[in-house]
Each structure stands twice: as structure tokens, then as C-alpha cells.
Amino acid sequence: MTSLGQPNLLAIVGFFLFIGVSLGITYVAARRTRSAEQFYAAGRSVTGFQNGLALAGDYMSAASFLGIAGLVALSGFDGLIYSIGFLVGWPVVMFLIAEPLRNLGKYTFADVVAFRLRQKPVRVAAALGSLAVVAFYLIAQMVGAGNLIRLLFGMPYEIAVTIVGLVMLAYVLFGGMIATTWVQIVKAVLLLLGALLLAIMALWKFDMNPLALFRAAASQYGDAVLGPGRLVSDPLDAMSLGLALMLGTAGLPHILMRFYTVPDARTARTSVTYATAFIGFFYLLTFILGFGAMVLVGQDTIRSIDAGGNMAAPLLAEVVGGQAFLGFISAVAFATILAVVAGLTLAGAAALSHDLWVNVVRHGVANEREELRVARLSTMVLGVLAIALGIAFKGQNVAYMVGLAFAIAASANFPALLLSVFWRRFTTRAAQVSMLAGTISSLALIYFSPTIQIDILKNSAAAFPLRNPGLVSIPLAFVAAVVVALLWPEPEAEAGFGEVEARVHVGVDHAAERAAGGALESRP
Amino acid sequence: MTRLEQLRALDAARWRIAIALTAAMMVLYFGFILMVAYGKPLLTRTVIPGLSLGILLGALVIVAAWVLIWIYVRWANLHYDTAIDAMRRSR
Numbered sequence: 290m291t292s293l294g295q296p297n298l299l300a301i302v303g304f305f306l307f308i309g310v311s312l313g314i315t316y317v318a319a320r321r322t323r324s325a326e327q328f329y330a331a332g333r334s335v336t337g338f339q340n341g342l343a344l345a346g347d348y349m350s351a352a353s354f355l356g357i358a359g360l361v362a363l364s365g366f367d368g369l370i371y372s373i374g375f376l377v378g379w380p381v382v383m384f385l386i387a388e389p390l391r392n393l394g395k396y397t398f399a400d401v402v403a404f405r406l407r408q409k410p411v412r413v414a415a416a417l418g419s420l421a422v423v424a425f426y427l428i429a430q431m432v433g434a435g436n437l438i439r440l441l442f443g444m445p446y447e448i449a450v451t452i453v454g455l456v457m458l459a460y461v462l463f464g465g466m467i468a469t470t471w472v473q474i475v476k477a478v479l480l481l482l483g484a485l486l487l488a489i490m491a492l493w494k495f496d497m498n499p500l501a502l503f504r505a506a507a508s509q510y511g512d513a514v515l516g517p518g519r520l521v522s523d524p525l526d527a528m529s530l531g532l533a534l535m536l537g538t539a540g541l542p543h544i545l546m547r548f549y550t551v552p553d554a555r556t557a558r559t560s561v562t563y564a565t566a567f568i569g570f571f572y573l574l575t576f577i578l579g580f581g582a583m584v585l586v587g588q589d590t591i592r593s594i595d596a597g598g599n600m601a602a603p604l605l606a607e608v609v610g611g612q613a614f615l616g617f618i619s620a621v622a623f624a625t626i627l628a629v630v631a632g633l634t635l636a637g638a639a640a641l642s643h644d645l646w647v648n649v650v651r652h653g654v655a656n657e658r659e660e661l662r663v664a665r666l667s668t669m670v671l672g673v674l675a676i677a678l679g680i681a682f683k684g685q686n687v688a689y690m691v692g693l694a695f696a697i698a699a700s701a702n703f704p705a706l707l708l709s710v711f712w713r714r715f716t717t718r719a720a721q722v723s724m725l726a727g728t729i730s731s732l733a734l735i736y737f738s739p740t741i742q743i744d745i746l747k748n749s750a751a752a753f754p755l756r757n758p759g760l761v762s763i764p765l766a767f768v769a770a771v772v773v774a775l776l777w778p779e780p781e782a783e784a785g786f787g788e789v790e791a792r793v794h795v796g797v798d799h800a801a802e803r804a805a806g807g808a809l810e811s812r813p
Numbered sequence: 814m815t816r817l818e819q820l821r822a823l824d825a826a827r828w829r830i831a832i833a834l835t836a837a838m839m840v841l842y843f844g845f846i847l848m849v850a851y852g853k854p855l856l857t858r859t860v861i862p863g864l865s866l867g868i869l870l871g872a873l874v875i876v877a878a879w880v881l882i883w884i885y886v887r888w889a890n891l892h893y894d895t896a897i898d899a900m901r902r903s904r
Contacts, residue, residue, distance in 0.1 A: 500861070517857070
């Protein structure tokens, strides 16, 4: 019935072709990566269209392609909650975050939070939050990649995960942000075309009519698959997941970091426009891919290959296009994961090196060569960690795991980031407490959730009833920030807000700032 | 108007637009999520054969996100950028 699990020659050829091309890009990029600004921010030379594609590339991860297609194929409509929730975060990023972020920061979102606050405490808390998000996101990608390679090449899961980790390390170590950006762009184009082709080939069997496909799904599995209730049965769980997905995007360190690769706030705006167009289009395609796999492959077959349903899209490719197409789609899926892992690792390295090492250990006065060396060392540490975690979390559902990463991002990073550009009376202590409360509460609630307690630890009951912590941890981080700021005012931070107000709009020209030895260019 | 006052006015205008559009997105999306949570039979109902209300509304939420972004970009390109440029020039 299916050849998954056997080595697949076409898939292997396509896979190595992609690796070869992208290593070539890395090599070219590496020769241009000499400064920290190039390593983290690609020299701020990326155009709006390119950055839109790269954002889309960073965002459309294994969870989007493999995870959502699988969830829809196995549970119908409820999988689409992820598609829709992942998209509605983008308007929030556009309206509240993108332009202020570009104008106030340098390499990481912590630059913005710390702008008028005391650097050290803010950066330590921000780095911890970022690393927690990156870790959960990485686990999901490594698990997806490991399963894909195991099934495709017939090699053991552990070896598959190790290979993904090593290839990703090579990209980031030698190429930095320039290589990572180009890998994202190549991958985003491949993924959009691959998903479109797959959707068209699936719809072909239904006279190109999506409604005929949905009708077939309903007649085969019952009308219930077209409505909610099979995956997220508890109303509070649905709202918790919904809140986390919407606000999480605006707190993802690897996405926020992309806004520093463009020259100005206007280009940041253009990039979000393109990104939202591409991502929304892709998520509309997941409606077709998921139901297509449900009808054409069948739920039993999908479940027999992988209990989480993660192989639904590759299986659909095999049914509609044979071995060659399976190979192509698998290579695309692999490229997707590889690129996202590279972007995540880079964001993690920036948190460790730029936020912790340079600004905390070295009090903001490390030379660039040292910062770059620490960044590369951090990358290696994260790469090894990713491999280890990927192996430890074998057998988890990838879209669900990414939903948790979103909940941590929405709790740890988003409230502090928003309040720092928005609220005059925000303080250092409030930022610190908010980020720590968000990080710790979301991690703790995940630990006490039914997923860990009942599914993994096999306990009979869970102390916390929701599978996603967002409904509790996000309001908690906001309330903590407001209460602390009102109880312990910080006049210096309040005085610095005028500078924030000016820069949010006028920004700062980093090249001019360097030339002028750090002089501000936008004082009123 | 002094430069600072101009900046304050522009700042207020940008936040007004940003907050209004964010609120619009949240109302639409959480309206949808609340229906997912509490209106299961309603969303399962089919509008025309094959198309349930849930799938239709879900697709419309994605389209709404596009429309809201379009509104913002149009405002920013037409009004906001012009004001910023004018302020830069007048310095």
C-alpha cells in the first residue's frame, strides 16, 4: 500500500540536492559574514519581499505542514483551529510590534524591552524566556524531522535526529543570518509550490471542487468531521489554545529577530504584509491537504504509519503522485524543518551571546570578534541540546508541541515587549517579574497538564485541567507587570519614555550611529 | 506646533489605529473561538452541501486578517509615512 519505511531513492536524491544547494548558499554567505551585524541581522540589507518570504519560511514549520495536515486528516475541523490561530497572530505583530521593534532594537527583542530600563535584569529574564520558547519549538521540529527521515530512509530515529542537528549546525555556524535568510527563502518558495501542487493534485480527483472533497469526507466519516469537537472538546481548552496561538507569534524570538534584517520600519511593514499573504494562502491550502489525506489516504492508514498523523501530507503525495512526488514532498518537508531549526538556533544563540554574554557578563563592552565567537559557541551548545531533546521527546505530536511554544512566547515575551513600548510607567522590576512569571507559570502548568501527567507519566489525574496553559499564564504575566509597576515606580524609566516615543517613529540609522560613535540622531 | 507636539499627535494617531485594528481582529477571532467552544452544533450545520458554517467562518477569519492588514498598510503608507517624512525634513 505504501512504501514509507523503505529507503526511497527519489526522496534521497531530492534531499541531497537541497542540502547541496543550501550548503552552497552557506559557503557564499559565510564569506560575507564578518561582523556581528551580519551574523545576526544579515547586514540589514534584506528587502521587504525577501524578508516576507523568510518570515513565512521561519513560520511555516513542521507543525504547519506535517502537523496540521495530520490533525485535520485525523480529527477534521478541529485541526483548522491551528491554521486559523497561527495566522491571526500576524495582524497583532503588524499593528503592535513590527515597526516599534525595528526602530528601537538592534539584534533581539530584549534590546527593545531594555531600551529605557536597567539592562542586566531585563536581559537575563528575556534570555530565559527566549530559550524556553526556542527549546520547545526545537523539540517539535526535531521530532518531526526524526520521524520523517526514519520513515523515508529507513534509518533509526536517533540517527535521523542527529543528522538533522549536524546539518543545521553547519548552516548557522558558518553562514549566520545571511545564509539562514536565504535558506528560509528557498524553502518558503519550495513549500508554497509543493503544497499548492499537492492540493491541486488532490482536488483533481474531485473536479477541482473543494466542496466535493468536504462532501466526500462527510459521507465517509460523518458530518461531525466538518464541525468542532473531536480534538478540543473542552471549551476552556479551546479558548486557552486560541489565546496562545494569537498572542504567541508576537513573542517568538526567531520571528522578532527577522525585523532587524531589513533597513527600516517601512520595510518591516512591507515584510509583514507579504508574510501574511503567503502564510494565509498556505493555511488555506492546509484545509485541502488535511481533508484530502482523510479521504484519499484514509484515517486508518495514516494512523498506522504514525499515531500523531504527522505523515498525512507525504502519504497524500504518494497516493496522488506516486513515488517521485512522495520524494519531492518529503524533501520539501525536510527542508522546511531544517530551515526552521536553523532560524531557531540563531535566535537562541543571539539570546545567549548578545543578551547574556555581552550585556550581562561583559556589561555591554565586548568587542565584536568576542561576541561572534560566543555566538558560535552558543550555537554549538544549542545544536547538541536540540539533538538530545529531539531524541528524548520521541513520539510527541508536533503541532501540539508548537502550540506549547506559542503559549510560553505569549506569556514570557509578549506582555513585557508590548508594555515596554506602550506604557510610560513600565519599570525594570515589572519587566523582570512579568517575564519570569510568564516563563515559569507556563512551564509549570505544562508540567501539571494532562498531557505530561496522564499521557506521558501515566498518572490517573492531572493537577491542571487544560492542555495549553495560555488562558492562565498570559493574563498572569500582564497582571504581574501592572501590579509591580504600580507598586514600585521607577522615575528613570518613566523619564526615558520620551526617547522611546521619538524613536518608535523616527527610528535610528545603525550605520549612521556607528559612524557618529553612538550619537543619537533623533533627539527632538 | 512644536516638533514634540507633532510627535505626540502622530504617536496618538498611530496607537489609535493600531489598537482599533487589533481589537477588530480579536473580536472576530475570539468570536470564532467562542463559537468553537460553545456553539458546536451551530458550526457543524452545513450552509450548502459540503460547506459547514465552521469551515466557512474559519476561512473568513483568514480573509479578515488580510483585510485588516490592508487597511493598516494603506493608512500607514498614505498618512503616517508622509507625516514622518515631513518631520524628518523640517529638522
